[in-house]
Amino acid sequence: MRVGIFGGTFDPVHLGHLILAEQCRDRAALDEVWFLPSYHPPHKAPAGVSRFEHRCDMIELATAGHPHFRVDRIEKELPPPSYTAETLAELHRRHPGHEFHLILGADSLPDLPGWYEPRRVVGQAGLVVVPRPGVELWTADRLAAVLGLDVPAVRMRVVNSPLIGIASRDVRRAVADGRSVRYLVPRAVEEYIRERKLYTNSSP
DSSP states (O other), X not given: OEEEEEXXXXXXXXXXXXXXXXXXHHHTTOSEEEEEEOSSOTTSOGGGSOOHHHHHHHHHXXXXXXXXXXXXXXXXXXXXXXXXXXXXXXXXXXXXTOEEEEEEEGGGGGGGGGSSSHHHHXXXXXXXXXXXXXXXXXXXXXXXXXXXXXXXXXXXXXXXXXXXXXXXXXXXXXHHTTOOOBTTBOXXXXXXXXXXXXXXXXXX
């Protein structure tokens, strides 16, 4: 099975995430896309991120009814922080025979060499890269050179997706300011946020 791994904080998941995931699934011929919320993001302070359970529940609501999307809470079971190299290793252990492909924005490629054990990341997963406006798209040759790898070791595919300028931080800010987030997030996610008073001063 060809599986796309879509990691992130998803705080909250929004329509831009879902459109990107579907375009990657379709155009990169992936059998499934697994959303992997980060439990302890290494680049963010834990106090600044909503509870893991809330973020997972919102993705479950957002992807309900899509037969090729699923949520995997694996990172809660792994030692913090949530390093991609370790997560991929555990996924391979649990799902031998699966072929994993990491879904990334082009803006993340220049950062990849600075990740924890980036050569292990590239060795364990192909890269499905989505171009970003105004961002130079690194080639597989360039990434391989920076990582000190042979070019064939970097399995990269570029997938163009509609450009949806939604950011989770903007959704959080809109909720905090009492503004509408209709059509920025799925309706079920909007209701979940409202019922649990997320992103407000009274958030649980």
